[in-house]
Amino acid sequence: MLVAGRIENFKDYSKFSSIKEFNNTIEMFLAEHKKDFTKGELVAFKRLVRFSAKYAGVANAKIGTLVKAINEKLNGFGVSRSTFERMLRKSKDLGIVSIVYTKKSKGGIYVRMLI
Numbered sequence: 001m002l003v004a005g006r007i008e009n010f011k012d013y014s015k016f017s018s019i020k021e022f023n024n025t026i027e028m029f030l031a032e033h034k035k036d037f038t039k040g041e042l043v044a045f046k047r048l049v050r051f052s053a054k055y056a057g058v059a060n061a062k063i064g065t066l067v068k069a070i071n072e073k074l075n076g077f078g079v080s081r082s083t084f085e086r087m088l089r090k091s092k093d094l095g096i097v098s099i100v101y102t103k104k105s106k107g108g109i110y111v112r113m114l115i
Helices: 007-013 019-036 039-050 063-073 081-093
Strands: 098-103 109-114
Touching: 039 063, 039 081, 063 081, 081 098
Parallel strands: none
Antiparallel strands: 098 109
């Protein structure tokens, strides 16, 4: 199991040569699978995509951080953690997201999302 750390530690997990290639992949995926997600799950997926832009396709944020960002953006009318987790499961099943579990040096487990 990998040790949690700065996003730079995970840049080698990126499958994309550019942010443009990443964005095109997301657009093609949504064109085919948008119907498979609820409105809340789409909001969650799009926020995950935004958090995956520094190194195309690699998100290094806790689920709680992502949910908080969504709720702040939508003035408290965002998504729940369970909605976000359901979106992750669907995305994983559809093959657009893979998950890498990492451990913290002081204990605990993080989830890293890779698009």
